[in-house]
Every structure is written in C-alpha cells, then in structure tokens.
Amino acid sequence: MPQAAPPRQDVFRNLVENLSDYAILLLDRNGVVTSWNRGGQHIIGHEPAEIIGSHVSRLFTEEAVSQQWPQKALELATRHGRMEDEGWRVRRDGSRFWASVVITSLQAGDEIIGFAKIIRDTTDAMRQVEKLHQSEQTFRLLVQNVKDYAIIMLDTEGHVGSWNEGAATINGYRSDEIVGRHFSAFYPPEDIANGKPARLLRIARTEGRVQEEGWRVRKDQSLFWAEVTLTAVYDQHRDLRGFAKVTRDLTERKRLEDIESSARRMNEFLAVLAHELRNPLAPISSAMSILARAPDDAQLVRAHVGIVTRQLRHLTHLVDDLLDVGRISAGRFVLRRAVIPIRDVIAAGIEASRPLLEEKRQRVVLGEDQPDFFVYGDLTRLAQVMTNLLLNASKFSPDDAPITITVELAGKMGRIRVADHGCGIPADLLTRIFDLFVQAERPGQTTAGGLGIGLSLCRSIVELHGGSVVASSAGVGSGSTFTVRLPAVNEIPTGKAAPAVSTGESRRILVVDDNRDAADSLGLLLQMSGHAVEIAYGGVMALQKVSTFAPDVAFIDLAMPDMDGIELLQELRNYSHLGKTRIYALTGFSENTTQARQVGFDGHLIKPVDIDALLQEIVEPRHG
Incomplete structure (x- = not known):
C-alpha cells in the first residue's frame, strides 16, 4: 500500500528546521529560546542543545545587553505585533556579524505566548553598502568642497536638487534658499521670457549635453558672465534621472577680453x-x-x-x-x-x-x-x-x-x-x-x-x-x-547684511530622518553652529541612540518606513529621562502641521528648513 502523506504541519516544520540561510527560532514570552533550526547552527554556530533554554540576549553584544536592547526589542514587538531591527550579533566563537532581524509576536486569543524570530546574516551586503556609501560620501564631499565651480543636480523638470560650496560662492544662495526652486532663477528676465532655460533642457535631453556662455543672475540680482555645461543623467535603463549643471564664473575673463577688444x-x-x-x-x-x-x-x-x-x-x-x-x-x-x-x-x-x-x-x-x-x-x-x-x-x-x-x-x-x-x-x-x-x-x-x-x-x-x-x-x-x-528701496540702505542667528548656547540635538543626505546635512549645519548632534536614520535607530543620549531637542521626520514619526514620538514619551526634551516634527507638507500638534509634538518645521529660524527655535522656542 502507498504510504500516507505526512501531515502538513510536519512538512512545514521540516522545511523550517532545514533552512540553512535563515536562523529561525521560537522564544517564550520571557525571551527564552524554545526552538533552534539548522540555519541557527549554520549562521550562529550553536547546537540546539547549547542554546535552547538560554535567554535570547546571549546572541547580543555586551553593549546592546547593557542598554537592555533585547528586552526593549521584545517590548516593541509586543506593542506593535512586529519589529524589524538591524545590528551586530555574536556567534558562538565570539565573532560578530551584521544581522537583519524580524521579531513577530505569537498570540493565543488576546494573550501573547511567545515570539518568532528570524535572523539573516547580511554582513557582506552591509559591507558593500557601507563601501558604496563611503564612496558616494567621498565623491559628495569632493563635489561639495569644490569652490571654483558651481556643481548642482537638477531633477527632470529643472528643479535644484543639490548645491555645493562653489554654487554658494558663485550664485550667492544658501542651500536651503535654493534647493527645490527652478534653475531659471539664475537667468535674467529676458532669457526667461524667451524660454531659454526650457530650451537648454530640451537640447540636453535630445543631444545629451549643451554648453554655452551668457549672463546669469546672482541672489543679490547682480549679473555675472558664466560658462555653463548642462548634461543629461540617465540610469542603467536609459531613463532620464535629471541633469548635472556645472557653472564657472568667467566675469573676470570676459572683462579682460572686453579690455583687449576695447584696446x-x-x-x-x-x-x-x-x-x-x-x-x-x-x-x-x-x-x-x-x-x-x-x-x-x-x-x-x-x-x-x-x-x-x-x-x-x-x-x-x-x-x-x-x-x-x-x-x-x-x-x-x-x-x-x-x-x-x-x-x-x-x-x-x-x-x-x-x-x-x-x-x-x-x-x-x-x-x-x-x-x-x-x-x-x-x-x-x-x-x-x-x-x-x-x-x-x-x-x-x-x-x-x-x-x-x-x-x-x-x-x-x-x-x-x-x-x-x-x-x-x-x-x-x-x-x-x-x-x-x-x-x-x-x-x-x-x-x-x-x-x-x-x-x-x-x-x-x-x-x-x-x-x-x-x-x-x-x-x-x-x-x-x-x-x-x-x-527699489523704502529707505536709505545701511549696506550691512543682517547678522546670522547666534545661538549663544550649545544644545544636545537628535536628528531623525530616513533620508541620509537630509539628516547628515542638517546634522552638520547644527554641529557647525556649536551643538552636540546625534543622527538616526530611522525610528529603531533613534530608540537605540536615546538609550545613552538624552537630547535637549529632537527633530523627527514624519514619514519613515520602519516607524513613522508619530509612533516614534509616542515611544520617546515613554522614556522618563526624556521628559524635558522638546520634540519637533519635520514635514514637507504644510497640511501635516495641525496633526503634528494634536499628537503631542512641541512644534513643527516645514522642509526645506530655514536654518536661521531653526537655530533661533533651538534657543528661543516660539512654537507651541
């Protein structure tokens, strides 16, 4: 007689137990390991008999255990039903690996009876990402610090997406004053009326690149003679991603040419x-x-x-x-x-x-x-x-x-x-x-x-x-x-620009934003203003940061993938040592501001943030 097929739950159990690329384990409600699959042996090194019955904190680094992160991770999974995390974990031989972790609470009715935990070794991927990030950061720093050329990126419609030091020197705008605006702001009114900016984008899009010289307008409305190269940027699928715009101030050269021509x-x-x-x-x-x-x-x-x-x-x-x-x-x-x-x-x-x-x-x-x-x-x-x-x-x-x-x-x-x-x-x-x-x-x-x-x-x-x-x-x-x-003037100008806001005092500040460039640039500006800054690229990382860092002020992006800004606010309000922390919402949508106040933020700031207003708010809060 043919053998009866094994029960479905046995097939599933065999599948889980024999997976070698994922460590899949069960924990009881206190965090004690109750099951251990082949992936756990392969990735972490423990035999089932060595780990079952031990607390899951055995897999964490000493730093994470001292910060009580194993317990906090289970608490977050209990509250939200599911919790994702990335961080260092410890193998049986004491070596570390970078792990991607998902914890899911297991319920019987309304009662949580334990947790399912899936661990994946992403060390190689993390190192590749870090290497790529370091390469990108090096290139970004190189571009950012070029002073003789304005090097900016435009989106497909011509709006400014990045701004280097050379652009600030040549055009006169701070990054927060120009990012998001259309690049036609650099052209004289006559060129705008003649459709020149749009025409240059069309040529760059069809021919790949366009180079020209002409008058451009600085922030103070003065004119300078510029050599401009506009290059279309495509991805690997040949989809247009935007334009790279390189501008050089040739006013002095043109002046000398004019002198020679005059002679x-x-x-x-x-x-x-x-x-x-x-x-x-x-x-x-x-x-x-x-x-x-x-x-x-x-x-x-x-x-x-x-x-x-x-x-x-x-x-x-x-x-x-x-x-x-x-x-x-x-x-x-x-x-x-x-x-x-x-x-x-x-x-x-x-x-x-x-x-x-x-x-x-x-x-x-x-x-x-x-x-x-x-x-x-x-x-x-x-x-x-x-x-x-x-x-x-x-x-x-x-x-x-x-x-x-x-x-x-x-x-x-x-x-x-x-x-x-x-x-x-x-x-x-x-x-x-x-x-x-x-x-x-x-x-x-x-x-x-x-x-x-x-x-x-x-x-x-x-x-x-x-x-x-x-x-x-x-x-x-x-x-x-x-x-x-x-x-045009209303009164005799003094000829002196308004002084930048001086904070006078240093604050401890936490910046939370999943956009790494936005978080890094804002953090750098705050550090340059004399503040102590910690940066988190998501809600979970922010909770790890506040375990050892008590900020005076926190700026939190509302839209983040792992935990939105409102959820993070609610979590932070549970920490007693953050009772005096002022927490502000960062949002790109003005319609979010009412909601931000209703859920308990101390204030809100609209992106792109006016850095002078931000520095003033840190020391002399006016929101509320």
Whole structure:
C-alpha cells in the first residue's frame, strides 16, 4: 500500500528546521529560546542543545545587553505585533556579524505566548553598502568642497536638487534658499521670457549635453558672465534621472577680453573722435563767419545763433561722455546718492532729450498706471542714463516715430523699459552693444554717428547703482528695447547684511530622518553652529541612540518606513529621562502641521528648513 502523506504541519516544520540561510527560532514570552533550526547552527554556530533554554540576549553584544536592547526589542514587538531591527550579533566563537532581524509576536486569543524570530546574516551586503556609501560620501564631499565651480543636480523638470560650496560662492544662495526652486532663477528676465532655460533642457535631453556662455543672475540680482555645461543623467535603463549643471564664473575673463577688444578698437575710436569733433566745429565755424559778415540781419543772426547753440550742446555732450568714461576707468566716478522717486529720473531724462526729440518730431509715450518706486541713487547720473537711452532710440528711429517708456516693479527690483520702432539690432550685436566704442549700423550708411560710448556709459552707471541694463530686439527693422533694472528701496540702505542667528548656547540635538543626505546635512549645519548632534536614520535607530543620549531637542521626520514619526514620538514619551526634551516634527507638507500638534509634538518645521529660524527655535522656542 502507498504510504500516507505526512501531515502538513510536519512538512512545514521540516522545511523550517532545514533552512540553512535563515536562523529561525521560537522564544517564550520571557525571551527564552524554545526552538533552534539548522540555519541557527549554520549562521550562529550553536547546537540546539547549547542554546535552547538560554535567554535570547546571549546572541547580543555586551553593549546592546547593557542598554537592555533585547528586552526593549521584545517590548516593541509586543506593542506593535512586529519589529524589524538591524545590528551586530555574536556567534558562538565570539565573532560578530551584521544581522537583519524580524521579531513577530505569537498570540493565543488576546494573550501573547511567545515570539518568532528570524535572523539573516547580511554582513557582506552591509559591507558593500557601507563601501558604496563611503564612496558616494567621498565623491559628495569632493563635489561639495569644490569652490571654483558651481556643481548642482537638477531633477527632470529643472528643479535644484543639490548645491555645493562653489554654487554658494558663485550664485550667492544658501542651500536651503535654493534647493527645490527652478534653475531659471539664475537667468535674467529676458532669457526667461524667451524660454531659454526650457530650451537648454530640451537640447540636453535630445543631444545629451549643451554648453554655452551668457549672463546669469546672482541672489543679490547682480549679473555675472558664466560658462555653463548642462548634461543629461540617465540610469542603467536609459531613463532620464535629471541633469548635472556645472557653472564657472568667467566675469573676470570676459572683462579682460572686453579690455583687449576695447584696446583693439582704440585706433578706430580716435579716428571717429576726430570726425565727431569736427562735425559740430564745421557748422559753428560757418555760422560765425556768416554772423561776422551780416551782424545787422536779425533773422539771419537768430537762425545761426540757434545753429551754434545746438552744435555747442552736442559738443558738450560728447566731451561730458568722454570725461565720464575716463572717470569710471580711473575709479574716480562719484555718486551723490539720495532716495529719489523713479518718476523724477524719467522726467529729467525726457527733459534733457527734448531738443533732439522735437527736432525729429518724435514723442515719448508713457505707459498707463505705472508704479512709482524709489531708488537709492544719483539723480543726475540716472537721468543721464535715461537721456542716453532716449537719444539712442531717437537716433535709430525715423522722424515722427513714438518712443515708449514703461515702468514695472517686481519684488525688490524695478524695471524701466525704453522701446522704439526703429531699425532694430542684429542678433550678433546684442551681446556687444554695451561694449565701449561699439556702434550699430543703420541701413544705407556705415554707422549712425557718435563715439560709441553712450550705451557703455549707461551700463557702467547702472551697475554702480547695483542694477543692470540689457538690450533686446527681434532683429533688423523690428525696433529695440532697452531694459534697466534697479533695486527699489523704502529707505536709505545701511549696506550691512543682517547678522546670522547666534545661538549663544550649545544644545544636545537628535536628528531623525530616513533620508541620509537630509539628516547628515542638517546634522552638520547644527554641529557647525556649536551643538552636540546625534543622527538616526530611522525610528529603531533613534530608540537605540536615546538609550545613552538624552537630547535637549529632537527633530523627527514624519514619514519613515520602519516607524513613522508619530509612533516614534509616542515611544520617546515613554522614556522618563526624556521628559524635558522638546520634540519637533519635520514635514514637507504644510497640511501635516495641525496633526503634528494634536499628537503631542512641541512644534513643527516645514522642509526645506530655514536654518536661521531653526537655530533661533533651538534657543528661543516660539512654537507651541
């Protein structure tokens, strides 16, 4: 007769007992070992007769036993039904191995009768992870400490994900001020309006890499000339993970190139200067000869006095511009600053330009409902900028053409746009139009006349006021727009930045976050501020830390895989020595803040955390 199949429970028992890759043991409710499989012998070394009847703490290190971790692990499994842990365990021969452990409570009805414990030797995996982590950390530290290059990572949409020391030096932002924001924050408004950031991402995505040079904007809104390389980053499946962006500040190199270019054009300028000075002298000489010959002809005298007056005004303007360029180059250009309304600057510029505008029957059109903001600057010099821009627009526009001035206020920066409907600017000249001695051409003639220093002077004066000026044009025949950006003020600035928060006292701080980079970076910032910091990458590790470390303040991420922040808070509140610890929730969602207060957190902080606010909260808590 065929043999009867063994009972199902016997098959399962044989399977468990013969597993060699997992140590599977049963414990009674007090933690005493009641069963031991072949995996326990293979991994840990004990024969069943040597370990059954012993307390499970025999498998732990002396440090863990002294911290009563074996009992606490069973308590956590009792409360939650299940507990996962990683840590060092001890073999029969005294050697250590890194174990991944799962403890599950066993119940009969409502009563816990014991525990099932599964142990896996993950020493090799742990060492590989640690080796990889150390390699990544070394690379991260290398990138982080590079000061001459801004090296950042962007996500697939262009939002900043990492920020190194070079980026902080070049762009001026702290990491917590820029991470999460779109990288278009580094581009001038004109580039954003033209869709340049999105266009660069598309090129990098399709071609793998794009490199270009251009103006970029620092945190303080000043401009710098940058060389930028944007590289698409793919994973092993060729899925786009983001972009690596490397930026180098080449402002000094561009300045030297501009100087060299200016020197090369000096001979041309001297020839133009002689021509431009002779231009007004010729009609003045002719007018004076006529006046000498017909001094009694009143109508003739009035006409030629007018010629002399206009040409002298033109000559004076040329000489003044030349002197100003020399003063700026020598560092002797003095600004007499005051808080002035921008409407006064515009009015003064229009008034100074009126004679030429009237001569060509051109009119200035002011936009409706324009904001009136204040700037801290030199009214005479800013009016000079407006005058030069209006005269430039007049020169390149036909008779009877309108010139439009619009004013905008965006945050702390004001914008004044001067737009004409003239001959426009070729694309290859847009980046050079403000260079010294550069002149645009008008159809039918080599240049439009002048010395080619008016726009350069405008840029220098505006930059001395902490602003910028850029030109834009759709091309030849499409008109031009010049945009001046100036810092708006409510009062005279002191020129001193607000001091960083000084904590004054050192605190013991626990940071708990499963995101290792977030936890490490926040911990480092707190250590640099003079605090004693312990970092845990999960709830279980946090409970191990507080066995020997009593923090004054704890910051806990709400969303963690092994134990969420609320569960960890409840566990920490059971420790008597943590009675005075202030515990704060860290959350990326503002809607979690009400829940955080309701469950007993002392306060909450929204990610990304403002480090100055965080340091202030540590010493002078305002939440609650």
